[in-house]
Amino acid sequence: MWVEWRYMRKRGIFGPTFLLLLMSLASLVGTLPGISGEPTTIIVPDHYSTIQEALDNANEGDTIFVRNGTYVETIVINRTVSLEGESQEGTVIRIPESERDIITITADNVTVQGFTIRGTGLNWQGIWIRSSHCLVDGNIIEHVREGVFLDGRAHSITDNVVTNNCIRNSDDCGVLVWSSTDNQIESNNITDNKWGVYFFSLGPKATRNLVENNQIINSINAGVVLDLHSSSNIIKRNRVSSNGWLGDTYMSGIVLNVQSVANQILYNKIDNNKRGIYQYYASSSNSIHHNSLTSNGVQVYHEDHPEYPSVNVWDTGYPTGGNYWSDYVGTDLFRGLYQNETGSDGIGDTPYIIDADNIDHYPLMNPYSPLPADVNEDLIVDIQDIALVALCFGSCPTHPRWDPVADVNRDNQINVIDTALVASKFGTKWTPL
Ligand SMILES: [Ca+2]
Numbered sequence: 001m002w003v004e005w006r007y008m009r010k011r012g013i014f015g016p017t018f019l020l021l022l023m024s025l026a027s028l029v030g031t032l033p034g035i036s037g038e039p040t041t042i043i044v045p046d047h048y049s050t051i052q053e054a055l056d057n058a059n060e061g062d063t064i065f066v067r068n069g070t071y072v073e074t075i076v077i078n079r080t081v082s083l084e085g086e087s088q089e090g091t092v093i094r095i096p097e098s099e100r101d102i103i104t105i106t107a108d109n110v111t112v113q114g115f116t117i118r119g120t121g122l123n124w125q126g127i128w129i130r131s132s133h134c135l136v137d138g139n140i141i142e143h144v145r146e147g148v149f150l151d152g153r154a155h156s157i158t159d160n161v162v163t164n165n166c167i168r169n170s171d172d173c174g175v176l177v178w179s180s181t182d183n184q185i186e187s188n189n190i191t192d193n194k195w196g197v198y199f200f201s202l203g204p205k206a207t208r209n210l211v212e213n214n215q216i217i218n219s220i221n222a223g224v225v226l227d228l229h230s231s232s233n234i235i236k237r238n239r240v241s242s243n244g245w246l247g248d249t250y251m252s253g254i255v256l257n258v259q260s261v262a263n264q265i266l267y268n269k270i271d272n273n274k275r276g277i278y279q280y281y282a283s284s285s286n287s288i289h290h291n292s293l294t295s296n297g298v299q300v301y302h303e304d305h306p307e308y309p310s311v312n313v314w315d316t317g318y319p320t321g322g323n324y325w326s327d328y329v330g331t332d333l334f335r336g337l338y339q340n341e342t343g344s345d346g347i348g349d350t351p352y353i354i355d356a357d358n359i360d361h362y363p364l365m366n367p368y369s370p371l372p373a374d375v376n377e378d379l380i381v382d383i384q385d386i387a388l389v390a391l392c393f394g395s396c397p398t399h400p401r402w403d404p405v406a407d408v409n410r411d412n413q414i415n416v417i418d419t420a421l422v423a424s425k426f427g428t429k430w431t432p433l
């Protein structure tokens with residue numbers, strides 16, 4: 001290099017060889033993590049021995065890849081990065097006993113993926129999210145106070161996704177959603193927590209959140225709680241099982257408490273809970289249908305304030321009907337809107353009466369199973385289903401437009417076959433038979 005330098009000085013400092021040298025030096029510097037402006041991957045412990053050190057030296061958009069091992073630290077993520085563990089069970093983040101929260105996220109668009117996040121039982125949050133558009137995917141989160149806390153107390157947060165996690169043995173909630181909107185809690189195993197998924201609203205409401213396709217099992221107090229004005233949320237296609245038996249509050253599968261209104265509770269399997277559904281204090285206008293309520297100690301527990309009754313909708317009319325109740329004792333000999341025409345129709349001939357304000361007019365004789373090709377599961381195959389397939393057309397599971405519900409024949413590609421299947425069922429309405 002020295003020879004080169006002298007040679008260049010003779011020829012003038014801005015000669016082409018010197019520029020080439022500068023460029024190659026720049027590209028060398030660019031490969032060092034955290035220095036260039038381009039997104040890079042920082043590896044722990046290769047580049048930095050702790051995750052927090054790697055984060056402190058990361059740029060927006062960087063990926064921090066953490067090799068298998070146990071990392072005893074608390075982590076604050078205050079810039080947009082993707083934090084990825086080498087393997088869910090092999091990459092463990094533990095917390096010193098005296099510390100409070102394991103991972104705190106204050107930046108938007110952060111991903112945390114592929115870790116075991118383990119508390120000592122004395123800590124607070126496993127993952128504390130105070131920002132929007134974050135993804136928590138494929139982690140085991142255990143022995144903390146709240147597994148994942150979506151915290152909209154200080155300012156509104158929105159559009160976070162919590163998916164494919166095992167969240168267990170929390171002293172309080174598996175997932176706590178506080179005054180936060182449009183979040184998705186999907187396809188998680190949420191087991192053995194004090195509360196499974198808890199929505200709470202002080203100030204802004206917890207609203208338009210989706211809880212779909214989760215296993216919510218063995219919660220001490222309750223599986224899903226919609227509390228204090230938590231409204232317009234969707235609780236859909238979950239298994240809510242064996243909750244409330246060891247608790248002291250609510251003791252139920254799904255709870256609607258204190259003016260929690262206009263929520264949709266549908267297609268859930270609600271079984272073996274101490275109480276299936278609990279409703280209290282003007283929690284009204286909730287739409288509760290096509291659930292299977294099986295072998296709960298009490299199917300619907302109604303502890304109502306006489307001045308503020310809860311009045312809910314328990315069916316979608318005839319012929320799509322209401323819910324399946326394992327303790328329904330009626331028969332199915334008749335059909336029709338008034339159940340007075342000869343012939344069965346899969347709907348009980350007499351209503352399932354919870355109380356004077358809560359009646360399933362068309363109880364199902366058998367548990368609900370979905371209508372083939374009803375992509376958006378609104379009980380009819382129509383143009384909306386065609387449109388949903390069109391939106392994902394040409395995609396496969398790794399594609400950004402992929403949506404598994406649009407893969408009607410479940411062959412991991414969305415193509416003309418799926419379109420044809422929807423078209424062949426066009427106009428079909430779900431009925432119990
Ligand atoms: Ca009938």
Ligand SMILES: [Ca+2]
Pocket residue numbers: 374375376377378379380381382384385
């Ligand atoms: Ca549909």
Ligand SMILES: [Ca+2]
Pocket residue numbers: 407408409410411412413414415417418
């Ligand atoms: Ca397909």
